Structure formats: C-alpha cells, structure tokens
Amino acid sequence: MNLEARIARLEALEAIQRLKHRYLNACDLKQVESIRDCFAEGEILIDYGPIGTFRDRDSFVAVYRELACQPRVIDLHHGANPEIYLLGEDGDEAVGRWALCYCNLDAETGATRKLGGFYQDRYRRVDGQWRIVATAFRGHFETSGASLQHTP
Amino acid sequence: MNLEARIARLEALEAIQRLKHRYLNACDLKQVESIRDCFAEGEILIDYGPIGTFRDRDSFVAVYRELACQPRVIDLHHGANPEIYLLGEDGDEAVGRWALCYCNLDAETGATRKLGGFYQDRYRRVDGQWRIVATAFRGHFETSGASLQHTP
Amino acid sequence: MNLEARIARLEALEAIQRLKHRYLNACDLKQVESIRDCFAEGEILIDYGPIGTFRDRDSFVAVYRELACQPRVIDLHHGANPEIYLLGEDGDEAVGRWALCYCNLDAETGATRKLGGFYQDRYRRVDGQWRIVATAFRGHFETSGASLQHTP
Numbered sequence: 148m149n150l151e152a153r154i155a156r157l158e159a160l161e162a163i164q165r166l167k168h169r170y171l172n173a174c175d176l177k178q179v180e181s182i183r184d185c186f187a188e189g190e191i192l193i194d195y196g197p198i199g200t201f202r203d204r205d206s207f208v209a210v211y212r213e214l215a216c217q218p219r220v221i222d223l224h225h226g227a228n229p230e231i232y233l234l235g236e237d238g239d240e241a242v243g244r245w246a247l248c249y250c251n252l253d254a255e256t257g258a259t260r261k262l263g264g265f266y267q268d269r270y271r272r273v274d275g276q277w278r279i280v281a282t283a284f285r286g287h288f289e290t291s292g293a294s295l296q297h298t299p
Numbered sequence: 300m301n302l303e304a305r306i307a308r309l310e311a312l313e314a315i316q317r318l319k320h321r322y323l324n325a326c327d328l329k330q331v332e333s334i335r336d337c338f339a340e341g342e343i344l345i346d347y348g349p350i351g352t353f354r355d356r357d358s359f360v361a362v363y364r365e366l367a368c369q370p371r372v373i374d375l376h377h378g379a380n381p382e383i384y385l386l387g388e389d390g391d392e393a394v395g396r397w398a399l400c401y402c403n404l405d406a407e408t409g410a411t412r413k414l415g416g417f418y419q420d421r422y423r424r425v426d427g428q429w430r431i432v433a434t435a436f437r438g439h440f441e442t443s444g445a446s447l448q449h450t451p
Numbered sequence: 452m453n454l455e456a457r458i459a460r461l462e463a464l465e466a467i468q469r470l471k472h473r474y475l476n477a478c479d480l481k482q483v484e485s486i487r488d489c490f491a492e493g494e495i496l497i498d499y500g501p502i503g504t505f506r507d508r509d510s511f512v513a514v515y516r517e518l519a520c521q522p523r524v525i526d527l528h529h530g531a532n533p534e535i536y537l538l539g540e541d542g543d544e545a546v547g548r549w550a551l552c553y554c555n556l557d558a559e560t561g562a563t564r565k566l567g568g569f570y571q572d573r574y575r576r577v578d579g580q581w582r583i584v585a586t587a588f589r590g591h592f593e594t595s596g597a598s599l600q601h602t603p
Contacts (some may be wrong), residue, residue, distance in 0.1 A: 172417070263554065327569075
C-alpha cells in the first residue's frame with residue numbers, strides 16, 4: 148500500500164471505533180436520534196437475541212425507545228477489546244468484534260443486572276460516513292443482584 | 300488535508316487517548332505526580348461534582364491525596380468509549396467524551412461502590428505535550444454492595 | 452521521523468492493541484489456539500502471580516486449558532486504559548501497560564469473583580507479526596459475591 152492508502156486505513160479504523168463508541172454512549176444517554184444515525188438507512192440486520200431481530204433502524208429505535216426511555220432504566224454500555232478489519236481494496240466495508248460489559252440498574256427497586264458478551268458487526272462507508280449495516284450480540288455471562296443503596 | 304496533516308491528526312488522537320489512560324491508571328496506582336502532570340499548569344477547570352470543583356491542578360491533587368491515598372481505598376478507574384475531536388486548524392485543542400466505570404473497595408469493611416458516568420474533557424497541546432485543561436464528570440449510575448470476601 | 456516512519460509507528464500501535472484485544476477475547480471464548488498464537492514461540496515470560504509463571508506458551512496454554520475449559524467457568528476479560536510505547540529505532544519492540552477488569556461466574560453455584568489490576572507487557576515483531584514476549588499481571592482489587600440468578 149502507498150502512504151495515502153495506509154493513512155486512509157488508519158483513519159477508517161479510527162472512524163469505525165468512534166462510531167461504535169458514539170452508539171454505546173448514546174444508548175446510555177438515551178439519545179435516540181444519535182442511535183438511529185449510527186445505522187445505515189435501508190435494509191440492515193440488528194440481531195440482539197432475546198431483545199429481537201430488526202431489518203431496519205426505525206424498527207430497532209422504536210423498541211429501544213419503549214425498553215430504555217423510562218426514568219427507572221439506568222444503563223452502562225461499555226465496549227472493550229475491539230478487533231476491526233477492513234475488507235477489500237477500496238476499504239468501504241469492514242467487520243469488527245467487540246466485547247461488551249452492560250450493567251443495568253432499576254432505579255425503582257435497586258435491582259441490578261450485568262451482561263457480558265460479544266458483538267459481531269459489519270460496517271459500510273456511505274457518502275463518506277461509516278455506519279453499522281449488521282450487528283449481532285450474544286451474551287455469555289449474566290448475573291443479577293440487588294444494590295444496598297442506589298442513585299437516583 | 301495533506302498527508303502530513305492527516306498523520307498529525309491521528310498522532311494527536313493517539314496522544315490524547317494515552318494521556319487520559321495514563322491519568323486513569325495513575326488514579327488507581329495513586330501516582331500523585333503523574334496525576335498532576337496530566338493537567339496543564341495555570342488556570343484549568345476540574346468539575347468532579349460532589350468531590351468538588353478545582354481551578355488549578357494543585358488544589359485537585361491535594362484533595363485526591365486526602366481522599367485516595369489511604370490503604371483502605373482500592374480503586375478501579377476504567378475509561379470506555381472515547382470520542383475525541385480536534386478543534387480548529389492547527390489542531391492544538393481538542394474535546395472528548397469518555398464513559399467511566401469506577402469501582403471502589405473499602406479494604407477494611409469490604410463495602411463496595413460502583414459509579415458509571417461520563418467525562419466531558421478539553422485538551423490543549425502546550426510545548427508539544429497534550430494536557431487536560433477542562434474536565435467535568437457526571438455520574439448517572441451508582442450502586443453499593445458488600446463483598447463476601449475481599450483482598451487485601 | 453519521516454512520514455513513512457510516523458505511519459509505521461501508528462500501525463504498530465494499532466496492531467499491538469489488536470493483538471492484546473484478540474488475546475483477551477480468546478480467553479473469554481476459550482479459543483485455545485488463538486491464545487497460543489498471541490505469544491511468541493521459544494522462551495518468553497508469563498507471570499500471572501498465583502496462577503503461575505510460565506517460560507513458554509505451551510506450558511501456559513496447558514494450565515489455561517485445565518483451569519478455564521470447563522462449562523462452569525464463565526469469564527470476562529476486558530482490557531482498559533492501554534499505554535503502549537515503541538522502543539528503539541526500528542520499532543520491533545514495544546512495552547505496554549493495561550488495566551484489566553476480570554469477572555468470573557461459576558455457572559454451577561452462581562458464585563462471582565471480580566479482579567482488577569494491571570498488565571505490564573513486552574511485545575516483539577517477528578516475521579511481521581506482533582507477539583507477546585513478556586507479560587506480568589498484578590491484581591490490586593478483588594471481590595467475591597453471589598448472583599441472585601445467573602445464566603446459564
């Protein structure tokens with residue numbers, strides 16, 4: 148690869164990581180429009196196991212809004228250990244594996260839940276912007292508990 | 300941007316992430332001089348909510364020393380999901396958002412506390428070194444518990 | 452440094468982070484051959500404290516297999532706060548410090564364990580591939596508990 152292509156590859160890896168970070172942060176901050184914007188328009192695949200499988204971003208956003216946009220739902224979505232690979236010559240497609248540590252607090256009861264697992268993602272650059280075009284999450288670690296005290 | 304500017308941008312993003320990582324690791328290792336060195340000299344803003352608001356690094360380090368530099372205080376400060384943006388043309392200023400997973404163990408009682416939230420940071424390059432010039436942390440997830448056994 | 456050397460440095464940092472991420476993910480997924488492949492052949496040093504000290508990758512993999520490759524062992528190994536430094540002029544050696552958040556669930560009893568600490572690593576590029584040639588882990592935070600419910 149020439150220097151320009153090597154720089155473009157590093158820029159793409161950085162942009163894809165930031166895209167996923169923006170998605171995960173938006174999930175905690177309940178920034179619904181930001182969540183929607185992380186996915187491509189048109190047909191995509193979001194396979195979140197027991198939460199559901201969605202073929203377009205609006206269907207997923209509707210379910211996210213129903214499940215998460217309540218004051219009692221307090222979430223942490225922390226990505227870890229990303230492994231991103233660009234595909235092909237032009238570098239407009241990529242795949243990635245991420246670990247996730249998800250923690251949920253029910254602000255009414257103090258009940259807690261922790262879920263660990265892996266995302267398998269596919270990304271595409273459309274009009275210069277990287278978007279998620281496929282994502283599947285599988286959990287392999289789940290525990291529940293009760294907080295002695297909690298905020299709020 | 301020309302190639303040199305594109306490389307410089309990637310280098311700056313890398314340096315800023317490493318700066319924050321060094322800060323968070325130093326907080327766990329109680330490396331007080333390393334913590335101080337992560338912030339710029341002179342007037343800065345450290346807004347850590349209930350812990351306090353500080354206008355210079357020495358004031359913060361004094362409070363950190365009092366709160367954390369005790370054998371019973373065992374901390375984890377793990378950064379997640381960084382989103383860093385360089386500002387302006389010369390690229391000597393940047394802003395960033397980070398998620399934090401903070402865990403505390405009281406080594407005397409076994410009491411535990413977990414805090415999740417977000418940093419909003421501002422960074423500046425001074426004499427070739429990136430430093431934190433403003434940082435605000437807001438928690439939105441907090442739980443407490445008790446360890447059945449703990450070390451030490 | 453000229454532009455090519457600056458790009459090569461960023462590529463090396465990216466490759467080393469991905470190597471460690473691949474290692475940590477493989478530990479959770481129990482991908483034994485992938486774990487082995489993260490370490491260099493020949494004499495290396497793996498110092499995992501109470502788990503043992505190992506002078507070659509096969510010795511470590513044998514112990515890993517015995518400890519982790521059981522259905523009741525469910526693990527999360529999440530790296531955080533990497534600080535990687537390339538050494539020397541040719542850039543074929545590097546050192547790194549990482550924080551780790553490790554969580555274990557005993558799927559038979561629901562017992563949980565959490566361990567936080569630091570890796571100090573040394574990496575070497577051999578035939579174009581970065582490998583771990585030395586790693587030491589020291590925990591400073593450890594708690595245990597019980598899940599009210601767990602999966603599986």
